Amino acid sequence: MTQTMSRLPRLGDWADQDELVRLQQAQLPKVFEWAARSPFYRGKLPPDLSSCPLTSKQDLRDSYPFGLLAVPRADLATYHESSGTAGQPTSSYYTDEDWVDLSERYARKWIGISNTDTFLVRTPYALMITGHLAHAAARLCGATVVPGDNRSLAMPYSRVIRVMHDLSVTLTWSMPTETLLWAAAARAAGLRPEVDFPGLRALFVGGEPLSPARRQRISEIWGVPVIEEYGSTETGSLAGQCPYGQMHLWADRAVFEVYHPDTGELTADGAGQIVVTPLFRQAMPLIRYNLEDDVVISYDDCACGWKLPTVRVLGRAAFGYPVAGHKINQNDLEELVFSLPATHEVLFWRAKAGAEKLRIEIEVPEAEREQACAALRAAVQRVHAVPCVVTGVAPGTLVPQSVLTSVHDVVKPRSLFGADEDWDKALLYY
Template sequence: MTDTITRRPQLGDWADLAALAELQDAALPRVLRWAGGSPFYADRFAGDPPDTRAGFERLPLTSKQDLRDNYPFGMRAVPNERVATYHESSGTAGMPTPSFYTDEDWLDLAERYARKWVGISATDTFLVRTPYALMVTGHLAQAAARSMGATVVPGDNRSLAMPYSRVLRVLHDLHVTLTWSMATETLLWAAAARAAGLRPDADFPHLRALFVGGDPLSDAKRARITELWGVPVVEEYGSTETGSLAGQCPHGRLHLWADRAIFEVYDPATGAIGRDGAGQLVVTPLYREAMPLLRYNLEDAVEVSYEPCACGWALPVVRVLGRSAFGHEVAGRTVTQSRLEDLVFGLPAEHEVLFWRARAEPEVLRVQIEVPPQHRAPACARLHDAVVAEFGVPVEVVGVEPGTLVPKEVLTGVHDVVKPRGLFGADEDWDKALLYY
């Protein structure tokens, strides 16, 4: 039997953390019942399903491998006629991680994503520049934007039909007001704008915010993007398996949507599980019926705190470290991407450094930065000294010509995208038969 949900919690429905816990406790028995509908959890419950917080906390964690081992239908808890969409995560290395959602599940997904302090409204034109395909990210932003009445431009970022030159044209000509992409995408747009003779902070007057997620965003990188475009950069955190899990408040902190999910922190070194501290994020969505996940370990490295925030949301704060928390050894020291990126984007803006790469070798860190010739010597010297001061490792910083790491033709080119066909003229290239290019 389906439990009818008449209303999901909204920001402002609870006054403090105690009231937040009461909201979780009220919703938990329902999702535990839902979970019993899947073969995986029915077997795990062994005829004795929990119905309280105490029983829930005795359950073992659900792993990504559990999802893969139970592909395709072992995690599904509703009949196929109730499933609205099916998705798979992008990071499975050839091993499918399935996700099912009902129409009702999508109401929760869209509401969580739409919790932006820079609001989404019917007057907005929203460019979605993340994958559609099997991942949830593009569909999620589109559903949220349409639920608020906004005009959606489905830009995708895995399609040859949407090169950077076309992204730039759409941003400019359609008066796009909001965008959704990885943070690094916005740097590529800025470079494409400059290549086209446009100024990111002046020639896109309708743009009012950049929504970003999916790749590391250091404080210095965020500041550089904000400076380039002259609008707020609003961060989002989530996954295909769960949808949006956290959003940024007006004070720049990421808050976990703990009215819609229960969050725990797992220490893989000790096996301890608590509600805060450093470790791996464990998630139990409370409004997910098609494929309930109980104590699902996302394996993302995080730091969770319940310290009050000036925004007044009464929600835990999360610092997502993810893969950026891990580093490579150089001369006996650990170098992390997050800190290295902070140093790169800590260079003065007038040095015009947007793109970089680094290789951690056993005895030396090799860094390349794209930088114009007139700024090359000071930029390289400054970054060299900053890396030595931060990590204490031997480092070689080399400035390369702009266009070396991100070729200009990538920013300005237009792809010849054709439909498949079988009949060609005598002077045409029939190697393109049947294939999309």
């Protein structure tokens, strides 16, 4: 059986950075003890963290499926795999004890989760951890969970809006883009996001970079706070947003470092790739795991008083496209798009980076089209100094109306049909 953990740290258990470091140092020997039981780390670990090499995503892929397992298979509670957006998926597994740590970290939302909440979970359940994590954390806090998996044909956007409205959903968990699709679907159903969902208290979001301008626009549309979270299937929640809008790393539950690829140096703060050593992970201990996300970590004080480092997540390392000698990334463009006045009603956009020219399309009503396109073109040229063509297209071009309003014919497999039924659906499940 897995060894029962001592009491997990709580916010406020340390008064300053020195006490936080002492908390980490006290737990690290246990982490090394757990890691030494896995095939991957067995016999390879130096005596202290500062001497350890990085663990890479490729290491996890090469160890598929159970090369990092540090407990008996009988002690596992769940098995997961990452989405594979950067290549072959990686395996992750957790014990019941690990899930206590995972759930508590996710539940650290400044707005709070309670037994009076109805919580819509609108991320994949499947093999990734994201839906299960929010579900477990909400149940830990006593909330009613609505499992609205966003990869299921049984939960189209029309049904999401119906459920949110009729059940008076108070909290949601999704990618930021989902919340814009909900807003469009609500309007298609004759509802006003900012008025007709009075029970809604907050939108919890994660899973993709979120610019300040888009967060502000989403908050304005729905009239509630948008609270961001950062994490991964391999680690669970790593950071959450405080009441002052800063993202704080859960440094009482993991050691965070910054890797500088140009020099190979690791530091406690600065700009580089985030490296994580979870402190309470028994099934699959990770030592200096490089998530390969570009971040900026700072230990400057925050008005919230949490005494935790802050992080700005810039996205996957080196992601971007060259245009006329300048590197263009999605986060920078998103900031410009959502800095357009709300009166232009721009929610959906796309861009293509050519060798010499950037092409952008935005959905915008005809009455606002000329002004919106001119404003965005000027902003791109001012900030990025690249040739840019901005085209306005009619609403429904990038996100078809049918996506927002349709109800899928979801059937169970069967083999016997009546004379007037379509038996081409035999054995299908969709």
